[in-house]
Amino acid sequence: MAYSDKVIDHYSNPRNIGTLDKSKNTVGTGLVGAPECGDVMRLQIEVNEETGIIEDAKFKTFGCGSAIASSSLATEWLKGKSVDEALAIDNMDIVEELALPPVKIHCSVLAEDAIRAAINDYRAKNGLEPIESEKSHH
Amino acid sequence: MVKLPIYLDSNATTPMDPRVFEAMKPYFLEFYGNAASKNHSFGWQAEEAVDYAREQVASLVGASEKEIIFTSGATESNNLAIKGVYEMYAAKGNHIITVSTEHKAVLDTCKHLEKLGAEVTYLSVGEDGLISAALVESAIKPNTILVSVMYANNELGVIQPIREIGEVCKKHGVLFHSDATQAVGKIPVDVLADHLDLMSFTAHKMYGPKGVGALYVRRKNPRVKVTAQMDGGGHERGMRSGTLNVTGIVGFGKACEIAKAEMDSDAKRLGGMRDKLEHALLTLEESYVNGSREHRLPHTCNISFKYVEGEGLMMGIKDIAVSSGSACTSASLEPSYVLKSLGLDDELAHSSLRFGLNKFTTDEEIDYTIELVSSAVNKLRDMSPLWEMFKEGIDLKSIEWTEH
Numbered sequence: 001m002a003y004s005d006k007v008i009d010h011y012s013n014p015r016n017i018g019t020l021d022k023s024k025n026t027v028g029t030g031l032v033g034a035p036e037c038g039d040v041m042r043l044q045i046e047v048n049e050e051t052g053i054i055e056d057a058k059f060k061t062f063g064c065g066s067a068i069a070s071s072s073l074a075t076e077w078l079k080g081k082s083v084d085e086a087l088a089i090d091n092m093d094i095v096e097e098l099a100l101p102p103v104k105i106h107c108s109v110l111a112e113d114a115i116r117a118a119i120n121d122y123r124a125k126n127g128l129e130p131i132e133s134e135k136s137h138h
Numbered sequence: 139m140v141k142l143p144i145y146l147d148s149n150a151t152t153p154m155d156p157r158v159f160e161a162m163k164p165y166f167l168e169f170y171g172n173a174a175s176k177n178h179s180f181g182w183q184a185e186e187a188v189d190y191a192r193e194q195v196a197s198l199v200g201a202s203e204k205e206i207i208f209t210s211g212a213t214e215s216n217n218l219a220i221k222g223v224y225e226m227y228a229a230k231g232n233h234i235i236t237v238s239t240e241h242k243a244v245l246d247t248c249k250h251l252e253k254l255g256a257e258v259t260y261l262s263v264g265e266d267g268l269i270s271a272a273l274v275e276s277a278i279k280p281n282t283i284l285v286s287v288m289y290a291n292n293e294l295g296v297i298q299p300i301r302e303i304g305e306v307c308k309k310h311g312v313l314f315h316s317d318a319t320q321a322v323g324k325i326p327v328d329v330l331a332d333h334l335d336l337m338s339f340t341a342h343k344m345y346g347p348k349g350v351g352a353l354y355v356r357r358k359n360p361r362v363k364v365t366a367q368m369d370g371g372g373h374e375r376g377m378r379s380g381t382l383n384v385t386g387i388v389g390f391g392k393a394c395e396i397a398k399a400e401m402d403s404d405a406k407r408l409g410g411m412r413d414k415l416e417h418a419l420l421t422l423e424e425s426y427v428n429g430s431r432e433h434r435l436p437h438t439c440n441i442s443f444k445y446v447e448g449e450g451l452m453m454g455i456k457d458i459a460v461s462s463g464s465a466c467t468s469a470s471l472e473p474s475y476v477l478k479s480l481g482l483d484d485e486l487a488h489s490s491l492r493f494g495l496n497k498f499t500t501d502e503e504i505d506y507t508i509e510l511v512s513s514a515v516n517k518l519r520d521m522s523p524l525w526e527m528f529k530e531g532i533d534l535k536s537i538e539w540t541e542h
Contacts, residue, residue, distance in 0.1 A: 003453065011453055017521045034539035035524060036484030038447050038464055038473065042523035060523040064449035064464070068521065113540070 003065055004099035010069035015076050018058040020044040028122025030114040039063040039107065041071045043114035045078055045086070047122055054078050054086055059114075066104040070094050070111035083119055087131060140502045142457040148343075148494035149292050149320060149438055150461065154389075155345035155497075161392035162347065165385040173382045174373060184384045191391025198394040199318075199337065200328035201354050207374045208387055211351035212319040213243040215338030216286075218353055218378060219315045220247045222364025223284045223336070224256055227313070231281030233257045235312075237269055237298075239476045240288050244317055248286075257281070265481050267294045267429035271302035275310070284313045289321035289337075293463065293476040293492055294429030295438025297321065304333025313362060319343055319351075323397035324435055325405065329354055335362045341386065345497070346393030350386030353378075404497045409436035411504050412495055416441065418508040422515055424528070428463075428477060428490060437495040440477075442486045445525040446518045451491060454514030458507055463490035485524075485534075 003011070020027045027046050033039040040063065046056040057075035061068045073094055078086050094100070094108035120130040145153065165187065173188045175181025192203040209215045224234065236248055238260045248258045259277045261269050274285055285307050290297045300316055307314035315336035321327055322337075323344025329337055340351035355377065356362045363377075370379025416439045419425055424444035440463070443451065448462030463474035464487070473487035493507070519525040527534060 008453075011450075014521060019526065031523065031537075032540050035488070035534060036539075038449075038484075038488035040523055040539070060521050060526060062445060062450075062522045062524045063447050065453040067447075068450060117540075 006073075006098050007065055007069040007100070010072040010098070011065040014059075014068060014072040016056075016058050016072065016079075017060060019060065020046050020056065020058050025125045026122075028118040028120070028125065030117025030119075030121060032113045032117055033063070033067075033110050035062065039067045039110055041067065041110050041114045043071060043074060043078075043111070043118045045118045045122060047083060052082050052084075054081050054083065063107065063110075064104075066098065066100055066107040067110065069098050070100070070107045071114065073097060074111045074115055078115065083122070086115060086119060089115055140500075140506045144458045144503045144507060146493045146495060146499070146503075146507065147459045147461055148496035148499075149295070149492060150494070151342045151348065152345045152496045153498055154342075154347060155393060155396055157396060158346050158389045158392045162385050162389040165388050169384070171384075173384055174371065184382075187388050188382055188384055191387045191394075194391035194395045194398075195352055196354075198327075198398045199322060199339070199354060200330050202357065204375075205329075205354050205357050207353045207355055207377050208382055208390075209351045209353055209378055210349055210383070211342070212241075212317060212338045212340040213351075214378075215340070215351050215353035216241070216243040216317050217247050218364055218367050219336040219338060219355075220244065220284065220286055221251065221367055222377070223313055223315070223362075224251050224254075225365035226363050227283045231279075231283045233259070233279055233282040234284045234286065235259045235261065235274060235277045235282060236286045237261045237263060237288065238479045239263050239267060239291055239293075240286070241292055241317055241319070244286055244288065263479050266433075267291055267296040267476075267480055268298060268433060269303075271299055271306045274303050275306045278306070278310050278312055282310070282312050284315060286315040286317070289316045289318035289327065290325070290435050290438075291429070291476065292320050293461075293474060294440050294480075295320070295435035295494075296429040297325070297433045297435065299433075300332045300334070307335075308333045313360075320435060320438075323394065323401060324437065325401070329356070335360070336364070341390035341393050344393050344397050347386050347389040350383050350390045352390070400497075405436040408495045408497065408499065411499060411501065412437055412439055412493070415439065415493060415495075415504050415508060419443075419511060422512060425515075426486070428480060428482065428486075437499075438492070440490055440492045442477075442482070442490040443515045444486060444489055445522045445528055446515055447488050448490055450518055451489075451511075451514055454518060455507075455510050458510060460494075461492045463492070464488040 057078040059071040091108035091112040171180030171184035173184040322339040337354040342348040428440040448464030477487035
């Protein structure tokens with residue numbers, strides 16, 4: 001199976017690898033997947049309290065090239081978005097952008113789950129209710 | 139400069155030896171007769187070539203030429219051996235003993251027979267990937283008709299104690315079959331010394347062509363018979379109908395002849411290169427060899443690089459062809475059942491690579507592989523959340539993972 005050029009690009013030059021200080025109230029951390037499934041994504045956002053804009057996003061991923069590319073792309077898309085805009089990111093947008101084959105769709109689902117988990121962690125830290133997912137992947 | 143890409147997936151298939159190709163050439167265009175045509179020179183030439191190859195093949199494994207049944211490959215040989223014995227010896231019993239780490243050609247054949255009324259015992263291996271003869275003996279019952287244990291495992295390269303198992307089977311009067319696909323042509327195999335009654339092997343794992351294999355079927359002490367699985371012209375002593383693949387068989391014979399003469403020196407050289415590769419990769423933190431290192435094919439090694447996912451790693455070393463126990467590409471997301479049989483955490487199974495050397499592998503290729511794999515592992519660990527947690531001393535088992 002051949003990878004798309006965009007997957008190869010993100011895999012070879014991943015954007016925004018790293019770690020944000022998870023003790024800060026402005027940082028939300030999402031850790032999704034499981035080692036025994038072969039995919040773990042950790043996605044972090046840092047939100048500007050005044051504007052509600054995501055000013056920084058970082059990831060680390062254990063997984064195949066498509067999982068790495070999905071999370072790399074997600075951090076790229078998150079930066080500069082408001083939290084509400086970030087919630088609108090759909091896994092199928094990632095599938096389309098990276099031209100993921102059907103067998104790799106779960107990588108995009110995981111990235112969407114990671115975004116949501118990071119946002120909910122941020123909301124919980126700031127006394128807000130978690131946002132339920134309207135769709136169920138599981 | 140080393141020539142890319144580098145082929146290190148030689149447990150899947152081997153490149154063909156040019157001498158094998160040369161031997162086969164005339165049988166494509168010049169000598170095209172059917173080996174079963176008894177009334178003209180075209181047929182006689184083909185038959186003669188097949189007879190000669192049959193001797194070459196038999197000689198490599200210590201059999202007599204009448205004990206070699208040509209097939210399309212080891213999958214067919216395994217099917218013929220197991221289904222053929224099950225049908226032929228139905229009056230004697232219906233119990234088959236095999237091992238959980240066998241190739242699918244054996245496991246799925248056994249599962250098929252279970253649906254038809256067979257009772258199958260799947261022995262579990264130890265963390266070294268091996269079973270003992272004592273374990274086999276303890277599973278033998280009055281209705282046991284067949285024990286089927288692979289000679290060497292395709293994913294790990296570990297070699298089972300075939301001779302001891304053969305002795306146990308002989309003692310109890312149970313037929314003994316081995317899928318020796320990975321072993322024949324790589325290490326010495328002797329069907330008499332190993333007390334084998336049936337043995338499957340194939341040409342393309344030993345520098346021969348694809349599409350041709352053999353089943354050894356013992357003719358004396360005891361005389362073993364298998365029920366044919368295809369109806370037709372009654373070729374191969376009635377056990378395997380179908381026009382013989384003369385060209386392939388000629389190549390198979392030549393590959394066996396070469397293996398007999400050269401496998402010892404090849405094994406020595408490949409073992410040295412494999413050890414060099416393995417030692418270098420084990421200097422990476424948290425890397426582990428899967429399966430017994432002692433009882434193992436000289437050209438194979440299977441290593442897990444903890445906290446790095448195998449398919450992601452393969453993408454980082456795309457100029458090197460290897461296999462991974464990770465099954466990220468399969469819909470089930472299940473990692474290798476062989477690695478899981480060792481008691482390995484799924485996570486370690488996902489992190490494994492199998493390196494299979496062949497006699498055309500060079501020192502330069504091994505050096506390049508060491509360098510590329512090491513840098514890819516380090517790069518992926520830098521972006522692995524699991525590696526970061528490990529480095530922070532967090533026990534991954536203490537985390538509640540969200541399975542998906």
